[in-house]
Amino acid sequence: MKIIVLGSGLLGVTTAYELAKRGYEVTVIDRQPESGAETSYANGGQLSYSHAEPWANPSVLSKLPQWMFRDDAPLVFKPRADWPMIKWGVSFLRNCTSTRANINCVNILRLGMYSKRKMEELVKDTSLSFDYSTKGVLHIFGSEADFSHAKKHNEFQQKFGCDEKVLTREEVLAIEPALAYTKRTIIGGMHAHMDASGDAHMYCNALAKLCTEKYGVKFEYGVSIRRLRTEGQNITAVVTSKGEMTADMYVMSLGSYSPLLLDPIGIKLPIYPMKGYSITIEANDFCPSVSLTDGTHKIVYSRLGNRLRVAGTAEFAGHDSTINEKRIEPIVRAAKELFPGAHWSQDIKKWACLRPSTPDGPPIMGISTYLNLFLNTGHGTLGWTQAAGSAAVVADVIEGRTPEIMMQGMTMERYL
Ligand SMILES: Cc1cc2nc3c(=O)[nH]c(=O)nc-3n(C[C@H](O)[C@H](O)[C@H](O)COP(=O)(O)OP(=O)(O)OC[C@H]3O[C@@H](n4cnc5c(N)ncnc54)[C@H](O)[C@@H]3O)c2cc1C
Structure with missing residues (x-):
């Protein structure tokens, strides 16, 4: 049975791996010259299985009005004449009630915990090298309001098997001594010890190589997908810059570009690109060795090798996806304040890309309205975290097996 996976980012490559392992003949198509070259290239590196609170939650509502007018805000939502963005924004606001946020959180957590298990299996089975670290993620707080919100949220998540340890300032410094030199106030923290980190781009390329060498997966790089050809309730071909390509089944993993291919064939998914930025520097002894989340500034730090x-x-x-210096600057400023001893005079590598975000938070997986088209897209801020679990779920659906976790709240049905 032949399957074409559209897109070779984290979701496409991991899905190709799951399917090839199960005996399918897999081809992956991507416009870039290698895997993981767009949103999966230089992300925050966190496998934050315990981080399940969706962006759409009641606490964001009170912050939105101030954020809308600040260039250095964690979330910039400037009103403009863009109908998909307006629709997405309205749906985002509707998901900011505590009931909806709790339901979305439980769905994200279920996928996160499953992804942890599947990622650990994948690492064990493949021995891939991608600067993987299992020291967890340390969350630090500079304001009492943010810290108590996080503690309350932790109590909620504990009911669903997710356990984070609440820490005093001294305990935070014991886990990450590099924070001792900070210019900022740290009042306490939480240690998400179930979490991990690693380099997503290295992972994508190492996994693609393994897929080719071990399972004969074909990667068609440098090929642009123009549209999907349909007949009745089936996809009959992918029209590309290299001509038409055909298979028995197709998986959509084009990240933020998925709606551009799905819209013309009548599938309307509320995935909107949420642009994010990162910087990468050579680390020294004054840089953290544990992955960190600065909960007050919504900035993450990951040590990836050196x-x-x-x-x-x-x-x-x-x-x-171009780099707006005004948006990079707050990240550099926050990082310099937190780790003043890092080697800041070096050439800083800057990057910007588009998170394929749904308004409620969970991704969109499983069958579409076409019999042979499957979805594995819309993972927003957690695509690295959820890649291994999502790939296994979608491969199960393709195989006709019941996935190991309930897919409630993670399929396109919720938008119909
Ligand atoms: C700043 C930032 C920090 C992040 N930090 C984290 C983190 O710490 N932890 C975490 O879990 N997640 C994080 N994420 C989110 C995560 O990186 C994304 O969810 C994930 O990369 C999405 O993967 P994807 O495979 O869906 O999309 P992509 O990686 O974008 O893959 C889609 C692929 O489709 C290809 N493509 C698109 N259109 C076409 C076309 N027409 N023809 C051919 N090819 C096409 C692209 O080239 C691309 O390779 C972060 C994201 C950003 C932006």
Whole structure:
């Protein structure tokens, strides 16, 4: 049975791996010259299985009005004449009630915990090298309001098997001594010890190589997908810059570009690009060795081998992935304050890309309205975290097996 996977980012490559392992003949198509070259290239690096609170939650509502007018806000939502963005924004606001946020959180957590298990299996089975670290993620707080919100949220998540340890300032410094030199106030923290981190781009390429060498997966790089050809309730071909390509089944993993291919065939998915930024520097002894989340500034830090990655911000700017210096600057400033001893005079590598975000938070997986088209897209801020679990779920659906976790709240049905 032949399957074409559209897109070779985290979701496409991991899905190709799951399917090839199960005996399918897999081809992956991507416009880039290698895997993981767009949104999966330089993300925050966190496998934050315990981080399940969706962006759409009641606490964001009170912050939105101030954020809308600040260039250095964690989320920039400037009103503009963009109908998909307006529709997405209205749906985002509707999901900010505590009931909806709790339901979405439980769905995200279920996928997160499953992804942890599947990722650990994958690492064990493949021995891939991608600067993987299992020291967990340390969340730090500078304001009492943010810290108590996180503690309350932790109590909620504990009911569903997710356990984070609440820490005093001294305990935070014991886990990450590099924080001792900070210019900022740290009042306490939480240690998400179930979490991990690693380099998503290295992972994508190492996994693609393994897929080719071990399972004969074909990667068609440098090929642009123009449209999907349909007949009745079936996809009959993918029209590309290299001509038409056909298979028995197709998987959509084009990230933020998925709606551009799905819209013309009548599938309307509320995936909007949420632009984010990262910087990468060569690390020294004054850089953290544990992955960190600065809950007050919504910025994440990951030590990837001898590099430090710092990532954050969310901006709604359509499909424009160019770097806006005004948005990078707050990340650099926050990182310099937190780790003043890092080697800041070096050439900082900057990057911007588009998170394929749904308004409620969970991704969109499983069957579409076409019999042979499956979805594995819309993973927003958690695509690295959820890649292994999502790939296994979608491969199960394709195989006709019941996935190991309930897919409630993670399929396109919720938008019909
Ligand atoms: C700043 C930032 C920090 C982040 N930090 C984290 C983190 O710490 N932890 C975490 O879990 N997640 C994080 N994420 C989110 C995560 O990176 C994304 O969810 C994930 O990369 C999405 O993967 P994807 O495979 O769906 O999309 P992509 O990686 O974008 O893959 C889609 C692929 O489709 C290809 N493509 C698109 N259109 C076409 C076309 N027409 N023809 C051919 N090919 C096409 C692209 O080239 C691309 O390779 C972060 C994201 C950003 C932006």
